[in-house]
Amino acid sequence: MAEKHRSFGVVGLGNFGSTVARELTRFGNAVIGIDIDEARVSAHADELSQALIVDARDEQAVRESGIGECDMVLVAMGSDLEASIITAINLKLVGVEKIWAKARTKTHHRILSRLGVDRIVHPEVEVGQHVAQVLNNPVIRDFISLGNSYYVVNVRVPEALEGKTLDDLDHREEFSLRCLGVMRGTEFIGDDGKPCELRCDDLLLLLGKRGDLRRFAAQI
Template sequence: MKNQLRQFAVIGLGRFGSAAALELMRFGHSIIGIDIDAKIVNKLADQLTLAAIADATDENALKDLNISNCDATIVAIGESLEASILCVLLLKNMGMSEIWAKASSKPHHTILSRIGISRIVHPEEEMGMKVAQSLNYPMVNHYMPIGYNLYVVEIKIAEKCHGISIQDLLKDVRDSIDPLLVRRKRETIKPIEPDFILELNDSLVLSGSLDILASIAPRL
């Protein structure tokens, strides 16, 4: 099933905001991109549904762009804590319920959390954690936290695991790790039975706590 296409606003088109806006466009959504810097806006004008030069701390400017009609807004203003906070407050006053915001510091995070928004994002911190995880467990292609210390990971099957079954790979931890699927070339295989035999270059997707997932790293 395809995701329902929606309309989003991205306020602040620096590296983080522009990357989010362009990726949402790639998924087929409608994007209003806003920045006070004309040079940045002009650079993205042909790639977004609407790119506007506007002061995000001006309520009238936000209303003129019909931001309240968007399904969600990403506030990606990173350089000015004051502008970020004021923008979020204006959006809440306009009735916007789904607000994601980038936090550039702990005080910034604290204020955003007290205002009460949908999600606070720490792009540099999250990327740093992913880099550390990738260095620590180089056999793991992707990590995705899903809450309550649960993660989904994608593991590339190396030569040492070729020809062994899921139950042998997950011996002693089968009750703590859920095998979700295997990607083999262009084929997606699910559900996976315990006696399923893994092959070189398969991608195995597992879910479980990070500690338990890490415990099987020596086998990979």
């Protein structure tokens, strides 16, 4: 089945917005980027489906930009609270069904939520928390939050576990974790229920609750 591509709008082509817009384009999607700053728009004119100089605080200008036809729009400017809020209102008025927005403060978050924005992101906070988690425990290479305190964690196998098997780890009984897989380089070599002798620097993909994952990482 062919991958379905969608259309996206990004309002605000600063570092955050332009990164999102370029990545969405790289995935094969149609992307309209708008910004009030001519230099920013010019810088991305050749990368996006459309890059337009638009003041998103002006409802008519937003309507004429065509961004209302997009499947989803991201409000990517967070420093100007008033502009962000008015933009979200205007996107609602022109009929955008799915709106994501960047927020910088709790107050900003609450206002956007009251306006019916579908998802509110805090990029600096989220990246900072992510980096701190990884720095805090050297065996954790990366992680993904699944919600409700469940995470998938990428754990590096230390030298002390060389030659051990998944059953030797006791991750299921003692820590209530599930091993989704073991990666050795680019090769997927096993998961729970399959024989697998571990080597130093293999990567364990573990699913479980945050506290259980922390306890497991601490003891290896």
